[in-house]
Amino acid sequence: MxxxxxxxxxxxxxxxxxxxxxxxxxxxxxxxxxxxxxxxxxxxxxxxxxxxxxxxxxxxxxxxxxxxxxxxxxxxxxxxxxxxxxxxxxxxxxxxxxxxDVSWNFEVKKRIKKFKPRKPDAEDGTWRMQQSDVDRVQEFRKCIECFLCQDVCHVLRDHNKHAEFAGPRHYVYTAALEMHPLDTENRIDELKNDFGIGYCNITKCCTKVCPEHITITDNAIIPLKERVVDEHFDPLAKLVKLFRKK
Amino acid sequence: MTDYTTFEHDVLVIGAGGAGLRAAIEASAAGVSVGLICKSLLGKAHTVMAEGGMAAAMGNVDDRDNWRVHFSDTMRGGQYVNNWRMAELHAKEAPERVRELEAWGAVFDRTKDGKILQRNFGGHRYPRLAHVGDRTGLELIRTLQDHGIHQGIDVHMEVTVISLLKDGDRVVGVLAYEREHGRFRIFKAKAVVLATGGVGRAFKITSNSWEGTGDGHALAYHAGAELIDMEFIQFHPTGMVWPPSVRGILVTEGVRGEGGILKNSEGKRFMFDDIPPLYKDQTASDPEEGWRYTQGDKTANRPPELLTRDHVARCINREVKAGRGSPHGGVYLDIAWIKEKLPNAAEHIKKKLPSMYHQFMQLANLDITTTPMEVGPTTHYIMGGIRVDADTQASTLPGLFACGECASGINGANRLGGNSLSDLIVFGKRAGEYAAQFAQQNGHGTMDNAQIERETKRALEPFDREGGDNPFVVQHDLQDMMQAKVGIVRVEEEMQEALAGLRGLKDRAEKCSVTGNIDYNPGWHTALDLRNLLTVSEAITRSAIERKESRGGQFREDYPNKEPEFAKFNISVKEVNGEMQISHVPLPEMPAELKAVIEEMG
CATH class of the missing domain: 3.10.20.30 (Beta-grasp domain)
Structure with missing residues (x-):
């Protein structure tokens, strides 16, 4: 046929x-x-x-x-x-x-702060982590960087916000770093200011097209948005931050 | 003169899979400038396909494990024609390389006490493979990629090297083209590291992607370096066989490690029928013992499904030839049966083998938690490659280093599953280290403009010709022929026919023509890759004819036994006056203490 x-x-x-x-x-x-x-x-x-x-x-x-x-x-x-x-x-x-030309994706990734582990847990320079603590990060690390989630995202596809918005792939990448049990870096400010996570209005198109079935919106983007809110818009936290600066 | 863009690096790494990335990271850490050439986009190299894990004797699951056991397992698996020094370094250094990945962000599966979990695999005496479900290769490449992009390495994506440039004997750079517009590029380098992977595309049924065309093997060969062990090809016992379009795609050995068993069309578990004497003492005496082994019982021996890959592939071949195969010419691999043993078997399988579950569900419409898979041998890996110094990974040409699959020595006649990923990081690191050292001790050499012009002209010729073969058709014909005549079972007569066939194919390749313009033109890329495929095919065939015995990845129907005479040397090929010359390289004498290790391990 x-x-x-x-x-x-x-x-x-x-x-x-x-x-x-x-x-x-x-x-x-x-x-x-x-x-x-x-x-x-x-x-x-x-x-x-x-x-x-x-x-x-x-x-x-x-x-x-x-x-x-x-x-x-x-x-x-x-x-x-x-x-x-x-x-x-x-x-x-x-x-x-x-x-x-998908080179933009590689440029964005380079701008995200790299993994920074805490001091090793054991004398031989190794760490201890429970499987239950790494399950979520392993879900994110299944990503094969096909960029289909970037392709379907209307912020990039229809509004061309490539300069201000990192896209679902890079939120998954950031989430994998932020939720890594050993990581000590903080990437929340950039998420808001440089990587435009606020543009995402949770239509979940990215989750639907992910060939690796990563629950991008619910498991990566929403928790990151919550962290941004906690750090930037929580009045109590703001107050504490103010005092800490002094 | 043609237009070239020129780049200059202290160390140039060709290939961005696990070995190339690891080499680039190490060289860069030594303070030299590093360029990294990827044939595809960064992070897409064939390493992502590795499933089962990386072998490192950390002893996290079984504390009886240590480098000495790993060393002797590797030598036994390679039928003792390995480079003993490489096997020793590999066994000693792999644990440190794996732990280093964790420090760079890799997230391995965990033991109950929070350490890196290790799983059973064919030929490894104890659970030894650090893994992440069945996508360990992806974890490795992504970890190295995400670490490497912050190291100041210049990455050149979608660039293919067509020739190594020489100053006298020394390699001083490469000529390449970029895919997007087909423009030529010259890379000047004080040291060049080849990390180009394998040659699987020389065969019809293969687990390799389009990139596996033996580029590094052929580049090194045409520059005058030696290749050894080219007759040793690993046919992985379990590739998919149905539907036709997915034939050859890998089914991880992890399926058998988790308790999967092989059965023929009569429902018989045939692997118990043929256990080689070398492994008799290490193999389970009945199915019950085999099952206990896969579930972590330290007193049990492994099931015969976990014998070395060369042996399992031949047993499957035998069943199919004897008429006991599955409907599409394979045998059955059954993991669904473990529901007799485990209460929540379906969930367990999905958790342990997620990508296998999806692969079969999506590509074959088959649920592996309820139905046995059809599997058969697929061309997977070449043990042979560029001859290197064990400690430095230096080739026989000054300024040229090689690591990973395109280098040779560690695996001997057969590679154990899981030893490839650890090979990449152990010897990738060493290649990067010593290439950087070479670059620090030597200045840039001088390029030969005549060589550059000659190579460019040759590369462009397919556009000038009309009426020649479509390069894809020549490639298919080559694959059919190699599969039929130099495949899993070999005889002299057929291999002589293959040599004649290769001459005809070479002629057609030299006359093939491509259409369209030079921008991103896969027909042209295939035409250029053909030269490499033909070179490695000839090296494989000539070496296989020369080795008149059966050992590991080479099975000769006309010489079915292992011959002690052939355990004394490696077969080497080298270009001399445009002809392929075969010679024997004696294996170096193993030091007494390593001999003692092997004896002690039994």
Whole structure:
């Protein structure tokens, strides 16, 4: 059986959807279709991928308008009687075809203060942590940096607040550091002032698209927002802070 | 003359998986300027695929463990053709490297008393693998990445190296192109570290990503360095076999470590039928004992499913060939059965093997908590690679270092699961340290402009040709041929056919043409990768023909036994006047105290 794939072709200046027909077999995922098209008729079709198993987060794209990993989207879960559109992530500048310039994400991450552990607990330089204390952080550390959460977030996608807003991926990253049992750094001021966490109005779109099923909004963003509120808007805390400064 | 952008670093690291990142961090900490070249985006390298864990004899779960046991396990697993010094350093230094990751923010699974938890794995006598569920590789790469970005390392993403540049014998830089616009870049460096990973894309069924095209192996070879042990390829026993599009994707050994068992189509647990003498004393005598081992009973021996990977892969191959395979040409891997033993088995499986659960649910529509998986061998890892000095990771060329999968020595004829991640950090660190030292002691060399022009011209030729093969088609044909003729079971005749086939493929590769422009053009990238794939395929085939015995990752149907003669040397390949030359490198004599360790461990 054959199916039609409408794939965005073109460079950074603009592009158009081009139709390709290719054979579909049992168990195929969207990335297989793209590879088949590359081998049959469009070897210059640009697309990122690495592991093909949902572990590296390279093949992010918008399939029929929905942000997904191409390697984890089986063709039998979408309607292939109609042309399947495959487009690059919209929240980032296009490079060519399905590849986008995601370098902004790497720049933002660099600006977040690094992990700073407390002194080791034992004489041999090691620490002690209970599994129950690291479960939450391990959830955040499942992130494969596919940036689909960034892509779907309207603050970036529709309002282009890249300069003031770090995006869900980096709130998850910050949460993993802030909730790390060993970490002693404080990143709350920057969250408010430099990374614009206030722009997030908890629509939970990021949580819905996360291929790793990280509960981004409830477990990372909301607790961070609460910490920001505690430090900046709690009158009692403000008073204490004032005295401490003196 | 073509337009080049030139970059200058004291140490240039090629490859940003675990080994490359660790090398870059170490070199940078030594105070030299460091450039790091990634073939993909930072953090996407093949290390993310590692699942089970990293082996380090910390003794957190079983205090009988120590470096001496780990050393002897590694040598036994490698069938004693390993570089003993590398195995020794690895066993001694791995615990410190793992603890260092914790200081950099890694969050390993914990023991009840709050230490780093360790799990069982094939060929390791005690629970030894520090892990995070079944996504340990991701944890490793992310920890190194997030630490490394604050170290002042210059990261060059989506850049591919096409040639090492030399000043006499010494490597003094590289020629590369960037993916986005296909522009050429020259990197001047006082020392170069290769950390480019493996060669899996030379085979049809593989767990490796598109990047695993043997770049470092081929770059070093064409620059005149020696490669050893290239015949030793690890076919991981458990890759997915169905549906076709996911064939080869890895199913972690952790499934067996958690109690998963292998069965044929008759429902028989066949691994008990064939236990090698070398492992007889360490293997469970019945299924009950095997189960107790996986649940942490220190008096029990491990189940035969946890024998070394080369052996398990061959047993699966045998069952399939004998007509006792599963419908799609594999065997059954069953973890669901543990519900007979554990009250909340489904939840337990999801907690211990979360990505396996999702992988099968999403890609194969199969619930591993209720249904056995179909699995079969997949090309996973190459033990062979660039010949290096054990302590410094220096190659046979001045200024060139190598670490991780593209270097050779620690694994001998077969690598134990979990020894790769620890290899990356132990020898990544050493490579970075000694490359920095070399850079501090030597100035920049002089580039050969003629070499640069020649290599650039060669790289651009596919655009000038018309009517040649599509590079993807040549790559597929190469993969089919290597799979069929130099795969898990080898015979001389087929390998000779493969050599002839390689000559034909080389010819086609040299004539292949690409369409479109030079911007982000995967067809062109594949055309350039082909040269590397063909080089390593030839090295694998010639070395495999030369080793007329069966040992570890090499199984010869025409020479099915292990021969003591072949335990005395490694097989080496080197480019001499454009031809591949084979020679034997004698294994150095192991010091008496290490021999005593091996004897003591039995």
């Amino acid at each position: 054959k199916a039609t794939f409408s794939i965005r072709r073109g460079g950074s200046e603009g592009g158009e959807l081009v139709d390709y027909r290719t054979e579909v077999t049992e168990g195929m995922v969207v990335l297989d279709a793209v590879h088949q098209i590359q081998a049959e008729s469009a070897p210059d079709l640009a697309c990122r991928w690495n592991c093909k198993a949902g572990k590296c987060g390279s093949c992010s794209a918008e399939i029929n308008g929905k942000p997904k990993l191409m390697c984890m989207t089986r063709l039998d879960t979408i309607d292939i009687t109609q042309p399947v559109t495959i487009e690059p992530m919209r929240a980032f500048p296009p490079i060519k075809d399905l590849a986008t």
